[in-house]
Amino acid sequence: GEDVEQSLFLSVREGDSSVINCTYTDSSSTYLYWYKQEPGAGLQLLTYIFSNMDMKQDQRLTVLLNKKDKHLSLRIADTQTGDSAIYFCAEIGGSARQLTFGSGTQLTVLP
Amino acid sequence: GAVVSQHPSWVICKSGTSVKIECRSLDFQATTMFWYRQFPKQSLMLMATSNEGSKATYEQGVEKDKFLINHASLTLSTLTVTSAHPEDSSFYICSVRGGAGNEQFFGPGTRLTVL
Numbered sequence: 680g681e682d683v684e685q686s687l688f689l690s691v692r693e694g695d696s697s698v699i700n701c702t703y704t705d706s707s708s709t710y711l712y713w714y715k716q717e718p719g720a721g722l723q724l725l726t727y728i729f730s731n732m733d734m735k736q737d738q739r740l741t742v743l744l745n746k747k748d749k750h751l752s753l754r755i756a757d758t759q760t761g762d763s764a765i766y767f768c769a770e771i772g773g774s775a776r777q778l779t780f781g782s783g784t785q786l787t788v789l790p
Numbered sequence: 791g792a793v794v795s796q797h798p799s800w801v802i803c804k805s806g807t808s809v810k811i812e813c814r815s816l817d818f819q820a821t822t823m824f825w826y827r828q829f830p831k832q833s834l835m836l837m838a839t840s841n842e843g844s845k846a847t848y849e850q851g852v853e854k855d856k857f858l859i860n861h862a863s864l865t866l867s868t869l870t871v872t873s874a875h876p877e878d879s880s881f882y883i884c885s886v887r888g889g890a891g892n893e894q895f896f897g898p899g900t901r902l903t904v905l
Contacts, residue, residue, distance in 0.1 A: 709892070710891055710892050710893075712893070712894075714896075719899070719901070720898055720899065721794075721796075721883050721896040721897050721898040721899045722834070722883070722885075722896040723896075724791060724893055724894070724895060724896075727891045727893055729891065767833065767834075769894075771892060776839065777824065777836050777839065778836075778894055780833045780834050781833065782832070782833050783832075783833055
């Protein structure tokens with residue numbers, strides 16, 4: 680089956696930028712998503728990008744997609760303590776009926 | 791995006807009892823809802839796809855007689871964990887799909903603890 684991989688942990692200082700990376704194997708990916716999960720909560724959709732786009736910016740969030748390398752990243756500018764959470768990358772392909780999730784990256788923001 | 795609620799938020803039950811979890815799409819008519827479970831420090835695992843008015847589609851390895859899914863209306867799907875055992879303790883999350891970007895919106899989850 681298709682695979683989505685992320686690094687497990689990332690620590691940054693408050694005010695710095697965070698970059699969370701994700702790689703995937705599905706060459707027919709149509710949409711790619713970033714979700715945020717805080718402890719004991721469900722998943723919050725942060726943003727998504729269509730596979731024919733290279734970049735999408737939404738306030739402090741910037742998504743970069745390198746379709747050739749099947750690499751997706753999420754940059755959070757001016758990271759705050761409230762950004763501490765687990766971030767999941769997910770993708771869905773042309774004929775797939777469900778999302779494929781990465782393992783999640785635990786982002787810790789240090790004061 | 792769509793607003794999804796779940797009830798209850800958490801439940802503790804004795805081994806052998808059955809537990810029903812409700813998932814409601816509050817502002818969106820969902821012909822399809824998804825049920826996931828998540829173990830601590832792990833990603834989400836899709837259990838089944840719930841189709842309004844028809845039988846749910848279960849993922850490989852998920853026992854349909856143990857995890858009963860009913861999707862009787864466009865706004866409500868229920869997951870019943872029958873004869874629950876401690877190994878069924880988990881975080882159960884439902885989701886609906888819709889929107890221009892084929893987005894999936896998730897409920898807040900239900901924490902099930904089986905003693």
